[in-house]
Amino acid sequence: MTAAPILAPDAASPWRSPPFRQLMAGRTLISLGSAITPVAMALAVLRLGGSATDLGLVVAAYALLDVVTTLFAGVLGDRFSRTALMRGSAALACVSQAVVAVSLGTGVASVPMLAVMSALNGALAAIAGPSSRAVVPQTVPAAALPTAVSVLRLAQNTAMVLGFSLGGLLVSLFGPGWAIGVNAAVSAAAAVCFTVMTVAPLAAPAAGSLLGDLGAGAREVFRHTWLWVLIIQALVYHLVYGGVQGVVGPVMVTRIFGEAAWGWSLAALMVGFMAGGVVTLRYRPSRMLLSGTAFLALTACFPLAMALPVPLWVVLAGAFLHGFGLEIFSVNWDLAIQQNIAPDKLARVFAFDQVGSFVMRPLGLVLVGPVAERLGERHWLVVTAAVMAGSTALALLPPSVRGLRRQSPPATPTPSPSDPVAPPPSDPVTPPRPDRVPAAAGDQPAP
Known part of the structure; x- marks a missing residue:
């Protein structure tokens, strides 16, 4: 048996x-x-x-x-x-x-x-x-x-x-x-x-033009609703938050708490990233994007804390929660892409993810000064927090975001004592191999 x-x-x-x-x-x-x-x-x-x-x-x-x-x-x-x-x-x-x-x-x-x-x-x-x-x-x-x-x-x-x-x-x-x-x-x-x-x-891959390959990558992105929805959410996030971290945040925090306080805020943000990373070593939700996107809502805590008349420790806690939630989302996001996109399209999909995430950040940096000056810095921080939380909630509406499940790893059978035991293999030296080989009919990615 x-x-x-x-x-x-x-x-x-x-x-x-x-x-x-x-x-x-x-x-x-x-x-x-x-x-x-x-x-x-x-x-x-x-x-x-x-x-x-x-x-x-x-x-x-x-x-x-x-x-x-x-x-x-x-x-x-x-x-x-x-x-x-x-x-x-x-x-x-x-x-x-x-x-x-x-x-x-x-x-x-x-x-x-x-x-x-x-x-x-x-x-x-x-x-x-x-x-x-x-x-x-x-x-x-x-x-x-x-x-x-x-x-x-x-x-x-x-x-x-x-x-x-x-x-x-x-x-x-x-x-x-x-x-x-x-x-x-x-x-x-x-x-x-x-x-x-x-x-x-x-x-x-089969020979093709550069633009043709780029188009195939774009079609792969739009083939998965969860993928393009969360790329758009990232675009909105960086549009509004880039100006907060680059312009409004330093101005507000240093004005109220002194220059050293902004350094402490960024340190708390990075500690939050590291804490989130440690948690993901053990926390493995089956619905990875549902959980990850829910944690992403914590990013609104940092701009909201800076907008309110609170002591410095609350601002630092907001920065920590921002980094913590963003890192848990990011780990689940990377894993979702790697488990659900064909290996021969992975680099292009990651490229669209990076560009979609950061392409609006320069515009946000340019616009944040005039907009914050007109609305008031505190009001703009509240608006930013609301946009970040609201866009996260909207991103959870598509069923594919809520329903995408972590793939179970392949099982390795454990032989029973009655099973024959094969002799241990020799320990050959595997020669170096390139990570591309010519395609042929029926080729599959190597294990």
Whole structure:
């Protein structure tokens, strides 16, 4: 008699997979460096005599090229080797950041030059973005995917907290050039991680045009109601909240509680992210989007707390709840996409997710000043909280959002004592494999 199938003891652990460990190391390093550079770049612009407008242009150059490049990066990630795109992006980022570091160290840097290099770095970051998310299912068994998603996001958020702190410390001790030089070294280390990483191959897609592949990705997004509804919800979220975090929030909190209070607020936000990540390691709701989207409503707590006449600890609690709810949603959102989208379209769908989420953020940053001045800052914070909570409630209306279920991992049969036991296999060395192989009739993604 054979026992009922159960999960193998290590089936849900991603740690046994070398490609996952290499992916985690590389992505964590990239997150660390991406948090150091904005701090160093902002202070570099100001030290060169740049104005707030100049700084805005440098930041906008990065954001613009990041958004423009992301869609095409999604096509490339579904057409070519994802690991090759990731290592190429990290290696080129190392070179571009080294150029900036040397120019700042030798005194030849200028604000226009930093704007151009910022735009280049935005494009390089975008090239790897969709692939680094789409490659996750190729690094772990299906049973380990939920844990892998949670761990990757937890490591990323932790690295960003450290990076923001490290960026300011490096600039204050050694100058912005050295800080960006550290990011160049971090990018080089990430490139090494992606170089030694090998994953199971996917069948190469049939030849097609770039625009045709982009259109196929868009059709895949609109084929799933839950997908495009929540992308639109993210668009609304970033339209209204981007201006709160970038403009109105710092003004209000520093005016009432002092400059240090805004730093504490952002720290509480990041602690909320990390706490949410820890919770998702154990909390596995069957209706992942119903639960995740319900937690997303907590993001309204931060702007609402800033709008009310409350003590600082309430504002900090609101920031914590914002990060906590957003992280629980984000983990379930990433998992929903990875479990329900075909592997050969994953990078394009993640690209549309990223662009749909952030494309309206620059507009929100531009409009928030005049709108808040006309309505009053407190009133605009209340409006923002209401829009964030209301859009979340509306996103729960479609049945596909409420009903999408977490996929159960495949079961591994456990033999009974009466079953014959096969001799242990030898331990052959598996040669490195690319993550793309030529497509043929009947090809399926490799296990």
